[in-house]
Amino acid sequence: MPRDVGFVMITRMVIGRDKALVELHRSLGARYRPEVVAQLVWHCLKGDLRRAERSLLAGVAEAAGRWDGLSSMTEDFARPVGGSRQVAATSRLFDVTAKVDADAPSSLVAFAESVGAEIRFDPEHTNFLADRLNRQQRTSAGMDISKRQYNRRFRALRRLTAKAEKLAGELNKRQLTVQARAGFAAELTLDRFRADPDAACFVAYYTAKRKLRREFTLSGRDNPFDEIAELLFARCRENGDTDWWMIAQVYATPEVLDRLTDEQRGLLLGRWFAVLRATAEMLEKAWESSEFDRERMVVRQGNDSSTWNLLCGAYNTARAAWLSCLTASGARDLLDTVCPGKAMMLIAGDLAAWHSVSGSGLHPDTRVWAALPLPWEVLAGRADCTASDVAAACESVGVDPVRAGWTAPKPPGQVGTFRPTPELVHGVTVADPVWAMLLRSAGAFSGKPIKAGYVAELSPQSGGHPPS
Structure with a gap:
């Protein structure tokens, strides 16, 4: 249930x-x-x-x-799989009882370092070809195990440390996912x-x-x-x-920020700028690892759109909050020195085609993004981009730099009307949760063929109903 x-x-x-x-x-x-x-x-x-x-x-x-x-x-939000399997395998090989938090990367590394001392394993040097001990080194270290047993232990520890590194990255992605949608809400204490x-x-x-x-x-x-x-x-x-500081963690609007002290505004400004810098560095790595269609930002084969869009969401949230804090602190003149642009998300090819057929075409913000230096280049000091540069790029394509949130906090929009949460399968709205579960299991709307065994069940003759 x-x-x-x-x-x-x-x-x-x-x-x-x-x-x-x-x-x-x-x-x-x-x-x-x-x-x-x-x-x-x-x-x-x-x-x-x-x-x-x-x-x-x-x-x-x-x-x-x-x-x-x-x-x-x-x-x-999806939680990464911990390292319990790697801990169990390592514990069997070294014949130890592990007391490890398999969901904490630091605990996994500490465990690898502890049990690895038996074979002089260094978690910082795990290359199977370059970092293993040879026979003479093993003898000098007093190891009374065969080369095969040594290699098995080295491989297990290598997998364990690799899992710790991957887990740290996935946990960081999850934190950014929450921050992109909810600011620093997850850090609020129950007492507050x-x-x-x-x-x-x-x-x-x-x-x-x-x-x-x-x-x-x-x-x-x-x-x-x-x-x-x-x-x-x-x-x-x-x-x-009212605890406006608590509200400011998730809703950093001018009205809220004006109710904070100078010290609180400065602290929030620093926190958001730190997130902005860190996320920009991760965006740069993602950008360099693949080829992107910068002019249109339509997904290409090989693009990890999920990771890219996640990082864009976190970056743009941090940027918007940073602009709000600058404005509330009376420090907008800093944008005359450095003003990194937004980061544009990737759009699916079929959605881009839908926009084209409907006549809406390419979003104007995409053309602004393509005309400006890459934001991580600006934040790293390798490229110049000021508020005037951003405003000029916006105006060249008919975008209001203030109303669109490029050079100032975006003005609040019209208050929305509540509607029940839709049942979605890869972003497509469907009629009800049971139908959504069936479609998701079948692989519908995933860009891949329907899984074997589901074709007949999803056919009109089966009594199934189409998405709404």
């Missing part, structure tokens, strides 16, 4: 404020549907809501009960959350909206600041003791 089924049953019962806050806090690093978060908000604030607020929030919360709460959408329920509810709901998956559509993403976010934010405005 998917977790949402049992979860909806629980939320139909009476839940106290503290229990609701604990679950809302848990949602910060996960991917709960906004309507499920709205249910928790209801349980947290129901005693303090006005009649109009209760009516609006109840209507959204009820959407969580569609299909008895069943949803094909996972409620978490409990201290201001109104701000906590806004943070949890707004980030849930930000975490919604992208749909295959021409209209772009809905504004995550919808009518429920507006309701909750209004409550924060009315509260004289």
Whole structure:
């Protein structure tokens, strides 16, 4: 049974404020549907809501009960597989009982270093051809094992350290994924959350909206600041003791930043710039590892679009927050010295063709991106790019550099209207969760042939229904 089924049953019962806050806090690093978060908000604030607020929030919360709460959408971001298999293999070879956190790269490396001392293994030198000990070196070290047994142990430790390195990279990607959608929300403590329920509810709901998956559509993403976010934010405005620092971790708008101290704005500015620099360095590595169509940014064979788009999302989120912090701190003149541009995501070829047929064509921002120096070159000091340069590139293609968020914080859009979370298969909206599960299992919309055994089940004669 998917977790949402049992979860909806629980939320139909009476839940106290503290229990609701604990679950809302848990949602910060996960991917709960906004309507499920709205249910928790209801349980947290129901005693303090006005009649109009209760009516609006109840209507959204009820959407969580569609299909008895069943949803094909996972409620978490993908977590990397740990190194338990490598730890088990290494433990058997060295005949030791491992006390290792297989999900922590540092713990895996420490374990490799500890048990590897027996064969003089160095986690920093794991080349099978260059770093193994020869017979004379093994004898001098007092090793009473055969060359075959030594090689087996070396290979096991090599795989273990390689897994630790890969795991560290995947964990970093996951952290960037969360930061791209929810800022620094996952770092907020439960105690801070409990201290201001109104701000906590806004943070949890707004980030849930930000975490919604992208749909295959021409209209772009809905504004995550919808009518429920507006309701909750209004409550924060009315509260004289609102924790604006907590809200600023996820919603760094001029209004929020103006309510912070100079010290808090400076700290947030530094944190976002650090994320900006680090993500730009990762973008550069991804860029150099493949060939990109910079003029159109359409996926080519060999492009890792998932990683690239993830990094672009994190970079652009950090850039937007950095611009907001600069503006709120009265330091926008720094953009006259350095102003890195946005990073453009890759678009699927079929979506690009759809845009072309519909007459919308290439997004103007893509032409601005192609005309400017690469952002990591600018941040590393290898290329010059100022706010004037960015504005000139925007104006040459008819883009307003301020309204489009190229040289200033992007103005807030129209408040969105809530709609239930769609069931998606590779971005394509389908009719219901059961149909979505079947299509996903069959490999539909993945760009690959339907898996054997599913063709007949998905045919019209089978009684299946097409995507909506």
